[in-house]
Amino acid sequence: MDAVARDRFIRGDGTAADAWRGSAALAGVADAGAADLAPPGARLVVVAPHPDDEILACGGLLQLLADRPSLLVAVTDGEASHPGSLEWPVERLRAMRPGETEAALACLGVAPSVLRLGIPDGGVTAREAELADRLAQLLAPSDVVLTTWRYDGHPDHEATARACLAAARACGARTLEAPVWGWHWSAPDDGAMPLAHARRLALPEAVLARKRAAMACFASQVLPDVSRGAAPIVPPQALERVLTPFELFFHDPARPF
Structure with missing residues (x-):
């Protein structure tokens, strides 16, 4: 079943991590190394x-x-993650979440250049063309542009992916898309994920440990909202699905490996 034809709702607990671990289709995805995904000389441009x-x-x-x-x-x-929250009002989130990213990157031991566009959280679809134009001004043909999956289930994720794809195709750069919420709404072996155009990147134990530690830096996302009695925005079952010993990337069929 094609992702385009499916309802992509992020609700409930979603597909269990154990179910994904038992997926024959996922196990059959070809492996790739970091240098295969971003060849020597290529700049990695991550669009979050x-x-x-x-x-x-x-x-x-x-x-x-x-x-x-x-x-x-x-x-x-990310200022719109907690609508109606007294603990996490918009002003606090807008001030805090960029700092969470800085702490997480330090946890990983990486120091990319960071460009903040300030597009309203929840409003990327309305400004998709603008985003594509801004990205086109930043990109070079040798870049590898990595973003969320164009059918990830969150409107901002999907609009960002479409903008990245348009900008990259215009200049000849490569794209990689990663599922984030796609693990939630899709199910193993249902055909929703384009695994024929996917590669798996194995993560050494120490690399995965630092990734887990980096996610703990996002207190706004991984802790419950006491003011509303609400679960975390990224609950433990979501983290378990994504914090695995591999990362999965889809490439543009027009630019195969």
Whole structure:
């Protein structure tokens, strides 16, 4: 079943991590090394819809390419993650979440250049064309642009991916897309993920440990909201699905490996 034809809702607990671990289709995805994903001489440009997406999507790859030039484009500041919260009002989130990213990157031991665009959280779709134009001004043909999956289930993730794809295709850069919430709404072996155009990057134990530690820096996302009695925005079961000994990336079928 194609992702385009599916309802992509992020609700409930989603697909269990154990189910993904038992997926024959996922186990059959070809492996790739960091240098295969971003060849020598290529700059890695990570375009994150929200603070923490850069860690969830490619915190391992960032570590493995720590000696390379890299750029993190923060599309939004993630200020809309807790609507109606007294503990996490918009002003606090806007001030705090960029600092969470800085702490997480330090945890990984990486220091990419960071560009913050300040597009409103939840408003990327409305400014998708603008985002594509801004990215086009930043990119070079030798870049590898890494972002969230174009069918990830979150409107900001999907709009960011479409903008990245448009900008990269315009200049000849390569793209890689990583599922973040796609692990939640899709199910093993249902055909929703384009595994025929995927590669798996194995993460050494120490790399995965630093990725886990980096995610702990996002207190706003991984702790409950006491003021509303609400679960974390990124609950333990979501972290378990994503913090695995590998990262999964989809390449543009028009630019195969």
